[in-house]
Amino acid sequence: MPEGHTIHRLALDLKKTLGSEVVRASSPQGRFPEATALDGMVLGDAQAVGKHLLLFFGSEGACVHVHLGLFGRFRPVRAPFPEPRPTVRLRLVGSRACWDLVGPTICELVGEDAVTKLRARLGADPITSSPRPRTTWPRVHASKRSIGALLLDQSIFAGIGNVYRAELLFLLGVHPETRGNELSRKELEKLWSLARSLLARGVQANRIVTVEGATRRTRKRDALYVYRQRACRTCAGGIGSFMCGGRTIYYCPRCQPAR
Numbered sequence: 001m002p003e004g005h006t007i008h009r010l011a012l013d014l015k016k017t018l019g020s021e022v023v024r025a026s027s028p029q030g031r032f033p034e035a036t037a038l039d040g041m042v043l044g045d046a047q048a049v050g051k052h053l054l055l056f057f058g059s060e061g062a063c064v065h066v067h068l069g070l071f072g073r074f075r076p077v078r079a080p081f082p083e084p085r086p087t088v089r090l091r092l093v094g095s096r097a098c099w100d101l102v103g104p105t106i107c108e109l110v111g112e113d114a115v116t117k118l119r120a121r122l123g124a125d126p127i128t129s130s131p132r133p134r135t136t137w138p139r140v141h142a143s144k145r146s147i148g149a150l151l152l153d154q155s156i157f158a159g160i161g162n163v164y165r166a167e168l169l170f171l172l173g174v175h176p177e178t179r180g181n182e183l184s185r186k187e188l189e190k191l192w193s194l195a196r197s198l199l200a201r202g203v204q205a206n207r208i209v210t211v212e213g214a215t216r217r218t219r220k221r222d223a224l225y226v227y228r229q230r231a232c233r234t235c236a237g238g239i240g241s242f243m244c245g246g247r248t249i250y251y252c253p254r255c256q257p258a259r
Helices: 004-018 112-121 136-141 162-172 185-205
Strands: 022-026 041-049 052-057 062-067 073-076 088-093 098-102 106-110 240-244 247-251
Touching: 004 041, 004 052, 004 073, 004 098, 004 185, 052 112, 062 112, 106 112, 136 185, 162 185, 162 247
Parallel strands: none
Antiparallel strands: 022 041, 022 088, 041 052, 052 062, 062 106, 073 098, 088 098, 240 247
């Protein structure tokens, strides 16, 4: 599933290529008939909140809410723009660019109230939230759940997924099963600072890169510290894994000892 950096980069690219333009909207697949109502409107803004994409059209508060889920893709189409495939849920065409949305978990037309409720149920987003969000520390500090599970809870940390949580906990030196109420405030603040830094780096590179010195051109296995790795880059020990929060997490038993 795409993590928050991907959605933020997508919002930036959509705004850059289609923003402030009259957009032709259609649903070749037919599963988003509301596209007809958007056809000919101006795309005013594109925003990301965690793993959710919000596209704002016109002046009446019309918003397309998209969540890509596991299989969704929202990709640009090269000119000259061919006829869309029948699997395209939403096609957006401007004067210079064309984008096709395929396989999203959510693609719906919503109003201002729904957008407000969505923002309210999501936690702090490392890319857009403050350096020290007010609600994160009290919720983590009061929880007996593992920090590995808490990092995937989108009502606490919006935008962090399976890859980033493994890399963040490795860089912090914290075992994934450490309970939230066992973390010090200093550790949580460092975790948040790392998240802000790494996700911002991911937006810029348009991919997850956590290893110091790695770039967007670095091979995937050389751009990560522990996620799906065989050996730790720091101590050369074997990488462990187990189910945590419904997903497999990777960690270094030596560098991230249990408490």
